[in-house]
Amino acid sequence: MARRKAVTDLPSFDQLMIPTIKALKALGGSGSIEEINTGVYNIAKISEEILQIPHGNGTVNEVDYRLAWSRTYLKKFGLLENSSRGIWALAKADIDTTKLSYIDIVKKVREQDKPVDKKVTNLVEIEHEVAEEIFNSEGWKEKLLNILYNITPAAFERLSQRLLRESGFSQVEVTGKVGDGGIDGKGIVRVSGLLSFHVIFQCKRYKGSVSPSQIRDFRGAMQGRADKGLVITTGTFTREALKEATRDGAPPIDLIDGELLCDKMKELKLGVDIKLIETIEIKNDWFNNL
Known part of the structure; x- marks a missing residue:
């Protein structure tokens, strides 16, 4: 920052x-x-x-x-x-x-x-x-x-893979290779059991903000290889990056920032537990009616 x-x-x-x-x-x-x-x-x-x-x-x-x-x-x-x-x-x-x-x-x-x-x-x-x-x-x-900032890049990729699987994706693979345009994995998401979309994803484990140029580079790498793109980061996206992801005439890219990533991990209980604390209240009026 x-x-x-x-x-x-x-x-x-x-x-x-x-x-x-x-x-x-x-x-x-x-x-x-x-x-x-x-x-x-x-x-x-x-x-x-x-x-x-x-x-x-x-x-x-x-x-x-x-x-x-x-x-x-x-x-x-x-x-x-x-x-x-x-x-x-x-x-x-x-x-x-x-x-x-x-x-x-x-x-x-x-x-x-x-x-x-x-x-x-x-x-x-x-x-x-x-x-x-x-x-x-x-x-x-x-x-x-x-x-998450302190886990290895490979561990973060595996976490992203698990997150997508838990969210309903199938055939999710981590495929990150040097010189592959920043593509870290791929998967398939099915809608109502009738339609399917091939998705490639990129993982960015850092505290900074993803820029519009990084979104454009990722879009260039996904051309002809998938129906949708997904960028998962522990950081944030600049406003220009958000606009670039949904720019008219360009293949849309979905974005998961650090805050949404935490929400999804909480929802799916991936390393996050929710504990409810029991409270006991004595109803004085109840005893008065004995």
Whole structure:
């Protein structure tokens, strides 16, 4: 990732509030964190270079970290609500962004629950909510990705092979050869048992971002050899790479970044276990009815 640029190049969390509302309105009133953040990038015209600035040593970039603060403040102000499934929505469909002031939002949220001692408690609660959101969405992923960064390239190829098999692909082979245009493997995916598509895939085990030129090179290598292409990385894709992957007139290439890779490993329970903690509650009212 890029080195941290001057603070003035980064929008503050409060400056991202209005773009967050606008992004949600454009999405029809609700959306996932990824959808909202992508909308804000475009509305606020945040450059790719700025998006590569990390927050600390984690996998979250600084802009996304600040967007988490923005959503939490907007929720405290009563403009947003969110579900346990990570979907955020406008509390009201007819929010007029021209009548909103991020300065007023911050001021009113920080003044909630006066007197001063309660104000401090309120700010601690806000920070806790932001930290919890970041941890829930990224904490375990950061740990998992750090492990993946340290396995061998061959092990990562075998993991990708297992991932595709578990996802319903058949005849999945790792075929990586020097000078093979970056093709690491191939497989077949069947749709409804009637149609089949030959897929070749490429594995990129690193922390950086995949560029549009790398997508173009991979597309060139897949020409005439498969129906679809798939790039799997522990890193991210630049916005231009995302556009290149779905460019009109060119064979489409599907992309799996580090975050989606973690989600799929969790879903398929590949090296990731989900443990539910049992809680016991005593119902006092039940005893009163004896």
